[in-house]
Amino acid sequence: MKKQTIKNFLEIYKTGLLENIIPFWIKHSIDWEDGGFAFCVDRDGTVIDTDKGVWQTARFTWMILTMYNEVEQKEEWLKIGKHGVDFLEKHCYDENGKMYFIVDKKGDPIRMRRYVFSESFAAIAYAAYYKATGVEKYKERAIEAFNAFLKYNTTPGLIAPKFTKNRQTRGMGTPMIGIVTAQELRKNLADDSYTSQITGWINEIQKYFLNYEYKAVMETVGPNGEFIDHFDGRTLNPGHAIEGAWFILQEAKIRNNDPGLVKLGTTMLDWMWEIGWDKEYGGMLYFKDVKGLPVQEYWHDMKFWWPHNETVIATLVAYELTGDEKYAEMHKLVHDWTFKHFPDKEYGEWYGYLHRDGRISVPLKGNIWKGPFHIPRMYLMAWKSCERLIEQI
DSSP states (O other): OOHHHHHHHHHHHHHHIIIIIHHHHHHHOOOOTTBBBBOOOOOTEEEEOOOOOHHHHHHHHHHHHHHHHTTTHHHHHHHHHHHHHHHHHSSSOEEEETTTTEEEETTEEEEOOOOOHHHHHHHHHHHHHHHHHHOHHHHHHHHHHHHHHHHHHHHHSSOOOOSOOGGOOOOSSSHHHHHHHHHHHHHHHHEEEEEEHHHHHHHHHHHHHETTTTTTEESSSOOOOOOSHHHHHEEHHHHHHHHHHHHHHHHHHHHHHHHHHHHHHHHHHHHHHHBHHHHOOOOOOOOOTTSSSOOOOOTTTOEHHHHHHHHHHHHEEEEEEEEEEEHHHHHHHHHHHHHHHOOOOTTTBBBBOTTTOOOEEESSSSSSSSSSSSSHHHHOOOOOOHHHHHHHH
């Protein structure tokens, strides 16, 4: 990739983050009256549902504090981060300390889920706030949230199982989110003890979820990595696997370009690009069947925002680590398709849900699932990756 090309990408990512994405959410999402953030917004930022997702609350809190810690120490960003942390602490836990999934405008609980990803996202939010302020309480809160994530995921019976014992499964979500959560805590709490847990989760993904027969990263397998020849076992999520790939590539970079981790991450990226890239219309498909059979989810061929975010990051980090021009070409393909179809040039930010051919499915900018996390994280990660690439040339 030529130096000027990298500079052009860098400018797109930097200005897009600072002048478009972050300002959109600061303008439209902050609920100064009742606390927290309103993420369910229409195309122009109008709030269309006042319920508040705990995942998105913690994620935006982490994002804005990461901007404070790594871009510029703007008091406005720190104030917004505190606003998020305060809402998490005050409203997002039940009497047993488990975190909710959705609360209403005033913070009263609406929904609890079996999953404990609220805890993982809260952990990174607290850790980022500790990094920003040095207040010891939030280091403790980060550790508590992370330990809750571990406890609920490793203690049988704490959460009612989703399925019976007749077809037990192992999912990639927990080790994948475990890796990135531990990476953030290691960085912001300055604690290298998290490295051993990261290694364990990477080994788990490599041992159980890489299927060399189909050249695919499986989403769901049996307890010992067995192939489950049913809808759930055959269904692949390319964007999710590619997200896991760049988590591993990031770890490779931290470990002095560890060749084994580079190989693992690029293998995951290569396989899932081949499976997920839509060769007819471009862009990343949402679900595929590993055997090429019909997929049961009706949105399988839609184009969602976040798999494209993950693929932009993964291809750029892979190029940074390997210098292989195929990753530069892959990055250009996904970047060009993404920036042609998702950004809203009139009101700012991105559409989240497109039909297979790139037509807009729904114009909203946020809901319980989509908020200021994947998109700004992509802009920041890609910006910084481009800076490092320029230094290497």
